[in-house]
Amino acid sequence: MQDMNLTDLFVSLTDKVGLNYQFLATGYEAQIWRDGFVTTLYLVVLLIPVSLIFGLLFAACLTSGRLWLSAPVRAFVEITRNTPTLVQLMFSFLVLNTFVSNLVGGAQNNPLTPFFWVVAVVGLHIAALHAEAIRAGIEAVPASTVEAARGIGFNQLQILRYVEVPLAFRASLPAIVNNLINLVKLTTVGNAIAVSEITYASIMVWTQRDNVVELMIVILAFFSLINLIVARVGLWVERKLAVPGYGL
Amino acid sequence: MNTFANNAIVRLEDVHLSFGQTEVLKGIDLTVNKGDAVSIIGPSGSGKSTILRCINALVAPQSGRITVGGTRVDQLTKESERIALRKRVGIVFQQYNLFPHLTVLDNIVLAPTRILGVDRREAEKLARHLLEKVRLVEKANAYPGQLSGGQQQRVAIARALAMKPELVLFDEVTSALDPETVGEVLWVIRDLVRDGMTSILVTHEMRFAEEISDTVVFTENGRVVDRGSPEQIFRNPDNPRVRQFVSGLSGHNAMRDGEGI
Numbered sequence A: 001m002q003d004m005n006l007t008d009l010f011v012s013l014t015d016k017v018g019l020n021y022q023f024l025a026t027g028y029e030a031q032i033w034r035d036g037f038v039t040t041l042y043l044v045v046l047l048i049p050v051s052l053i054f055g056l057l058f059a060a061c062l063t064s065g066r067l068w069l070s071a072p073v074r075a076f077v078e079i080t081r082n083t084p085t086l087v088q089l090m091f092s093f094l095v096l097n098t099f100v101s102n103l104v105g106g107a108q109n110n111p112l113t114p115f116f117w118v119v120a121v122v123g124l125h126i127a128a129l130h131a132e133a134i135r136a137g138i139e140a141v142p143a144s145t146v147e148a149a150r151g152i153g154f155n156q157l158q159i160l161r162y163v164e165v166p167l168a169f170r171a172s173l174p175a176i177v178n179n180l181i182n183l184v185k186l187t188t189v190g191n192a193i194a195v196s197e198i199t200y201a202s203i204m205v206w207t208q209r210d211n212v213v214e215l216m217i218v219i220l221a222f223f224s225l226i227n228l229i230v231a232r233v234g235l236w237v238e239r240k241l242a243v244p245g246y247g248l
Numbered sequence B: 001m002n003t004f005a006n007n008a009i010v011r012l013e014d015v016h017l018s019f020g021q022t023e024v025l026k027g028i029d030l031t032v033n034k035g036d037a038v039s040i041i042g043p044s045g046s047g048k049s050t051i052l053r054c055i056n057a058l059v060a061p062q063s064g065r066i067t068v069g070g071t072r073v074d075q076l077t078k079e080s081e082r083i084a085l086r087k088r089v090g091i092v093f094q095q096y097n098l099f100p101h102l103t104v105l106d107n108i109v110l111a112p113t114r115i116l117g118v119d120r121r122e123a124e125k126l127a128r129h130l131l132e133k134v135r136l137v138e139k140a141n142a143y144p145g146q147l148s149g150g151q152q153q154r155v156a157i158a159r160a161l162a163m164k165p166e167l168v169l170f171d172e173v174t175s176a177l178d179p180e181t182v183g184e185v186l187w188v189i190r191d192l193v194r195d196g197m198t199s200i201l202v203t204h205e206m207r208f209a210e211e212i213s214d215t216v217v218f219t220e221n222g223r224v225v226d227r228g229s230p231e232q233i234f235r236n237p238d239n240p241r242v243r244q245f246v247s248g249l250s251g252h253n254a255m256r257d258g259e260g261i
Helices: A002-016 A028-062 A067-082 A085-103 A114-139 A143-152 A156-193 A198-209 A212-241 B002-007 B048-055 B079-088 B104-114 B120-133 B149-161 B179-194 B206-212 B230-235 B240-258
Strands: B008-019 B022-033 B037-041 B063-068 B089-092 B167-171 B198-202 B215-220 B223-228
Touching: A028 A067, A028 A114, A028 A156, A028 A198, A028 A212, A067 A114, A085 A114, A085 A156, A114 A156, A143 A156, A143 B079, A143 B089, A143 B149, A156 A198, A156 A212, A156 B104, A198 A212, B008 B048, B008 B198, B022 B048, B022 B063, B022 B198, B022 B215, B022 B223, B037 B048, B037 B206, B048 B063, B048 B167, B048 B198, B079 B089, B089 B149, B104 B120, B104 B149, B120 B149, B149 B167, B149 B179, B179 B198, B179 B206, B206 B230, B215 B230, B215 B240, B223 B230, B223 B240, B230 B240
Parallel strands: B037 B198, B037 B215, B089 B167, B167 B198
Antiparallel strands: B008 B022, B008 B063, B215 B223
């Protein structure tokens, strides 16, 4: 009851300044819109760890010095960062997904949803960007520091774990945070394959209500807020990891 | 030298090493006895640092025999064998090369805990003892970037000692330091040598080399030109090239003396 009253108050107040949020008082459209926010947040929360895990994995492959590991990852990185994410998503959904459907004997047996394809395509796309940032960070660790670690008796994996990754992560953190901010915005490509994230849900509403400006205001504020939080958390981590007297 | 042969901990015989077309070592012979301090001197580019890197298998020579405490270093084929060797041979570098993201204490504790599997508390106890030795106890929680060059180098020495090595290699450890902090590092090394730590030093500190060494080796162009007691090399060099080198450096040494080594 309390909620309804607040919604009604909001609708009448905004109506006075000429903004049309009347759909909020309805059941169906308000539900679609709320679910849109939830889906976008769900995508963001899922995609951040997915992109980071694969980014680290890709970077390890790229710097492994083993061609059978680095070459395929290098090819993937080049393709994914040089082509539009929207095209990748459509290709994945229309070509790969159809291929999978045929393999399992029809779309009704295909467990892969449009939501899955958004996570896969956007997650791996941003992972490729993370990988490049982390690779650059690893390569920026001075050869003399690595030699000292070898001289002490560390093996290759220990050097990576205790020396290279901690230093590389600090160096690449600003670039990683930038990638994450892009990731948040990239979730909107889901709308091309009918994943009902916030832009898709909004289109559903405004085609009925003709209230584009009203919804846009909220969408822009919503993304600004998420990315403000991402940037803040990034800054906090950066400060937390800052080493006194060291440039990174 | 042969009379002490049984006591040798490091022996290089006819070691040849090239980087691509560049011949760096052209037949190095070197014997270091347990508990001795041996200084390798000579002009830049004579292969001094490369000799040290051969001893702990950071680089591999094309030919020749290298023996370190019973291990034929030149015959090691697996990285795990080289790692086993490096645990026994400490090395300290010109640029200190501390791990910048770790505190002084963690720099010293990392290798014993992660490589030797020493209990963290025990490793810290040893680390604090070593910091006392290098007179840096109060800096245990500082980061390398907060220390002067001389302090960083003393931490690097403590880090090498934490592995309880059989011998320590010092690669021009004072060359990157400003003159005021050279003394504090040499002071630490002098103590180590007096305690009987087998040490091989590549150095440009002639006055220091003369004071602490049991043997001084003069190298040039990848060959050992002369070797002998400090007295022989610095006071009565037979070899004309050594004589020329030593006399050319005397002025530089006099200046360093004034800085209070």
